[in-house]
Amino acid sequence: MNFNHTDKVKEYQARLTEFMDEYVYPNEKLYKEQIDKHDPFSKVPPIMEELKVKAKEKGLWNLFLPESEYGEGLTNLEYAPLCEIMGRSSIAPEVFNCAAPDTGNMEVLVRYGTEEHKEQWLKPLLDGEIRSCFSMTEPDVASSDATNIQASIVRDGDEYIINGTKWWSSGAGDPRCKIAIVMGKNDPEAPKHEQQSMILVPLDTPGVTIKRILPVFGYDHAPHGHAEIEYKNVRVPASNMLWGEGKGFAIAQGRLGPGRIHHCMRTIGAAERALEEMSKRVLQRTAFGKKLADQGVIQEWIAEARIDIEQARLLTLKAAFMMDTVGNKEAKAEIAMIKVVAPNMALKIIDRAIQAFGAAGVSDDFTLAAAWANIRTLRLADGPDEVHKRAIARYELKKYL
Template sequence: MNFNHSDKVKQLEARLTEFLEEFIYPNENVYKEQIGKSDRFSKVPPIMENLKEKAKEKGLWNLFLPESEYGGGLTNLEYAPLCEIMGRSSMAPEVFNCAAPDTGNMEVLVRYGTEEQKQQWLQPLLRGEIRSCFSMTEPDVASSDATNIQSSIVRDRDEYIINGTKWWSSGAGDPRCKIAIVMGKNDPSAPKHEQQSMILVPLDTPGVTIKRVLPVFGYDHAPHGHAEIEFKNVRVPAANMLLGEGKGFAIAQGRLGPGRIHHCMRTIGAAERALEELCKRVQDRVAFGKKLSEQGVIQEWIAEARIDIEQARLLTLKAAFMMDTVGNKEAKAEIAMIKVVAPKMALKVIDRAIQAFGAAGVSEDYTLAAAWANIRTLRLADGPDEVHKRAIARYELKKYM
């Protein structure tokens, strides 16, 4: 495995870093102020759209997309350091049109969409004109086992009828969110992993109701949001089915591999920023007669943080390398491992940074509290730790059967 970055990637790293320093960091508070305190899900902060135009002008757009007729051209290994840089700021991925769940939904449409579906939904997403959500998790079942999902997708001549309730549909609160990819059961009598399908549902379809937007540790993540959505006798054309009936699990595996590794890449970036802020803070604060940076316990935190970040990065790069060379299916153990390791690592680093900041660390004056709350959800999103550990153990045991 050769993890040396090509000249192309090095140039993109430098350009992204410069962009964050010049445009993103100085505007993080502007973004929060423009969201405001009321009507937080009815408007889009103007600074976001302005920064998107700057990103397009500088050629820093849709970097996540693998080589295809729609652009892109970076491998997972090449994208890893770039995604990490974006992960240093919660607002950065959207600026470059590299934010979840749009990236995963665009990859689904590239891989499995018909030409008509691509024209109607993929192209506007690639241009950043609309946003999307992914509706899989349900409130009434343990959705970590997706075979439990009970929402129904029933064929009625040239239409499908969707019924059910989804929640944690990230992005559905955004006024720009126009399309949902919905996973539901279309044939309960089929083999266990062929009962589910995925279908495209425009959010303005009659019968679609956004019941509420769910906060995460008190953060509403406006204007993005995480919505509970009711689908009541929702009718969409049969042409909205993705890939075909019973292909929901196949699509999910194709979608979640890249989605999981992108989360891990961004998480490493968040941990790097937290360590950077910790190191700067402890140089400036004095307690019991000497700088915090001279306290042995603080030095131990810093050393452990550097070790943990490097270990998580190397494992993530190995997973990216395997996805590029042998495919997502063969890299499934490595993908599962990084999904467990990266969020736990970042939470530990951020928690130490919060401790070093003292009371300021849990305030809204700094990025640490929001980063911790956001990353804590990743131990649940795209499969909880326990499910990934179960899979890793099974892969390991198979070697000795």
């Protein structure tokens, strides 16, 4: 494995870093101020649209999508250090049209969508004109086991009827969110992993009701939001089915592989920023007669943070390399491992950075509290730690059967 960055990647790194320094970091507070000025789920902060225009102009757009005619043609390994840079700011991924869940949904449309699906939904998503959500998790079942999904997708002539309640459909609060990919059960009698399907449901379809936006540790993540959605006798054309009946579980597995590693890439960026901010802070603050940076415990935190970040980054790069060379299926153990490692690593570093900042660390004056709350969700999103550890143990034990 060779993790040396190509000249192309180095150029993108330089351009992204320059863009972040010039446009993204200076506008983080303005973004929040613009949300606070109005109903947060009724309008997109104008600064976001301005930044997206600038990103397009500078050719920093749709950097994901390996092996696709629609993206920049970067491999997972090439995209990793770029995604990491974006992960340093909560608003950056959307600026470059590389934000979840749109990236995963676009990958699904590229792989499994018809030409009509691509024209109607993929193209405006790639252009950043609309946004999307992914409706899988349900409030009444343990959704970490996707075979538990109970929402129904029933064929009725040239249509499918969808019934069920979903929650944590991230992105559905956004006024630009126009399409949902809904996972439901279409054949309870089929083999366990062939009972589910995925279908495209426009959010303005009769019977679709956004019941509420769920906060994360008090953060509503406006205008993005995490919605509870009721689908009641929702009718869509049969042509909205993705791939075919019974393919929902297979699509989910294909979608979540890249989604998981993208989360890990961004998480490493968030950890790097936390370490950077902690280091600057402790060099400026004095307590009990000496700089915080001279306190042994602080030095231990900083040393451990650097060690942990480097270890997590190497495992992320290995997983990305394997996805590129042997495929997502063969890389499943490495993807599962990094999905456990990266969020826990970042949470530890951010928590210590908060401690070094003192009371300021839990305020909204700095990015640490919001970063911690956001990354804490990743120990649940796209599969909880325990499910990934269970899979890793089974892969390991299988070697000795």
